[in-house]
Amino acid sequence: MRSAECGVRNKLRVTKTGLLCVMLLLCAAGSGHAADDAVQKAMKAYEKHRYEEGARDLRQTLSSLPQNKQSAAQLALGMLYLKNAELHQGLFHSSVVVNADYLNRLARERGSSRSKYSDLYLGLTLLESGKPENAAAPLEKFLAGTAEKKHKAFAAIGLGMVEHHAGNKQKAQDAWNAVQSSDQDVKTELAFAWSRAVAADKNAPALCDEVLAAGRKSGAAPSIIAVKNCLGVYAAAGLMDKGMDLLQRGDLKSHAYRESAGRSKVISFYDVQLLASLAKFYLAAATASLEHAAADAQLRSIANYYLSEASVLEGSADQAAKAATAFLASPQAPPQYKNRAMVRQGLVQYQKGKKADAIGLWDELTRNQPNDPELLADVLFACGRLSIECPRPAQTAASAVERGEGKRFAVANIGLGRYYVGRKDYARALTYLETGRDKGNKNKIEFNDPLMLVDLAEAYYRTKKYSEALEIYFEMSKQFPQVRQLQEALQGIYSMEHKSAGDVKIN
């Protein structure tokens, strides 16, 4: 602005000076443009669903951006992390399902080539399945057998976590305290257990720091077990920079253990908790960035919208409601996003036990805007997320997609598809999801929301269309290598059922 005023003041008095000043203004604006470019590039990556890439590139330029662009950059970063968190929650959920199936089948096998480690990884997977008590039996079985000490320590720590989930805090502490190992992976496994149990007398981040520093000294890349554990630890402690550094150095497609069972059988095991750690870490990073952006009065309203979504993912209903209310109070909020925030308020009400209020709100929104595909999809996403029945929105959306023009109503088809995934009606889910996705670029994440693709892959898996599910995971793994654990497990099931290795490659 000062340059502009300079240009104006000199304009008529000394034309050449005026020209120079205006040109200086344009040059000064140029540095702002570089900042705008970085944020714009990040937002393009966001729209193309390239969350990892977009966040990485923007983060790299963050320190070089001028002060007045920091809030916008943090907002874009927060949005990218938030989407990545949501995606990894979806991937984690699918991976638990597929890996539990796969490992159960492996564990049921008999004979000399039976995998010993399937018990351990089945136990660790069941720990994350929502029914941790089911993990005890396979973990105890693994402990009773012969295996490397390191892996027995993992099983012991897992059993401690079963106790912790059952509310037996002391038993859990005792189990973890009994684990004595100098193994670096075991140390991080313990650190993560303590972190999850919020053990006040243990400094989990310091333990991770120590292990990772030792690895750095030796020049070795951090193991995938250390990555999984320390990401979770750093997320809980809000140590985002350390987590980002770890993410850069880790190889997310690595297996946790590879077992040779029999003469020609090699089985790779993955820990599903990696995806949960990634989801938690990205969520913590999103919240930190969005809170930074919310400090800027100009961006506060927008940041509040995304903060309410972050709080929903985190399970903080009150925080979500507060942020959504603040966003809705903004007169400039676009109607489409206002609808979305209101739908989210219903979701929060439901989580707080006001189920009838939530359903009533969604029904009213649906009644008032029966031809708005975005709104219908938002309501159905919410219902799908809670796995609850929402008959009115589902019927309204089904009628709308039958009447409506295809492309505009693609989002409503996807909403219905995801709703029916939540209702475990996979055949119907497939019909809607296939109708809604971009057929010309059917598995490309640039053209399809990867979270929708995750749901679609799960619907394919549940209806035993393994090749189709594998194709989706293959495409996703190009951008998200950590999808490898889903590919391998599904490939394993595919080969067990069809007695073949399948025709879909895993990169």
Add this chain to the structure above:
Amino acid sequence: MLRATVLMVMTLGLAAGSASLLNAEETVTAPTPSVPAVEDVKKPEPLLPLFVKNIAEIETGRNDGNPSWSRSGFLFTFERNIGDKREIRVLLNDLSPVQTVYYLPSSGGGEMKFFFPGVVEDISFNTGITWSPDEYRFAFMSNGGAGNYDLYLGDLGGQAVNRLTQHKEKDGQADWSPRGDRIVFVSGRTGKGDLYLLDVATRVLTRLTQGGKEFLYPQWSPDGKRIVFMAGSSEDHNIYVIDDPARPAESRRAITTWSHDDIRPVWSPDGKKIAFYSNYNPAGDPRIWSIMVVNADGTDPAEGDGLAERVAALDVISDVERGPAWMVDSSRIVYVKNDRLEYNPIHVVNLADKSDRPLHTETKMNHDIACGPDGSIAFRAQVNQWDQIFVAKMKE
């Protein structure tokens, strides 16, 4: 009636799709003027330009139009249509960009749209820039994305925009007085469009006309004392001058009174003449437009043969966005000839001897002529069916 409607639509921004209007215009079959047989006509030698250049990269997907210079010639502006939105581009006279005027307050500065993917952007329509005498400030008409057209005030090189008028009916066609204190504009708040004066410092409004018909396109005389405008209804507008804006009714006099449609009056740079378009022509075809030039002091006849003799150019394209374009010496007018075989070429008519010669620009479907103080001529022309702005300068 149609003509009058188009005038209001195009200039008060009622037509969000004015770009398509411009294109559609090219598809209309032009009326055939009564002219002598081709073999009888000795074509005048074309004027050769020193240069003809496009001011921006030739691109498709947007239509540029309505070029103009500030009074000193230091600043150059044009309007860019992309889809339904229109923005005003401000450049220095060397064509280097200064700023874009695109007022969209409802967008929350753009952040709401930027960080909420999928939200459709509001469309803002901005047009009719007019500069203060010192060229530090400018006024323009905008709907601010909300659909209501009002006048706004901006600073050269600045980003802040302040509202000048606020009314549910449209305000537009502003012209900033050369004396700097007042802006004359048209408002739909009374009648079919009345003239108002806005005191820039106090924002006090003074109504100059009292309805009954539509009053359009006011323009201050170069000395800032008088205002010329058109008034009428249907296809019968006449040209008027208010000699003393403090006594608008008493000092109003008609420049034309006949039944032909006279539109878009423009003062000559020396303030002695007024040029305007009229659908008077010797053939009596109301679809054919002429440029007429009369004395501003009212000493010329207001109708009849006496006025008919004041035709300066016949069979012209009447561009309501700009009006006839005076060269700075007040002795020549640059206009677009209605000649589809030659793709509507640019002509220059010398008022002293009525000699009329084409300007060899090699551009097609020309429109919106504007003359700069240094003799430059700006105009829009079609390239691959999209409107681009060109600047030319004659050798002499």
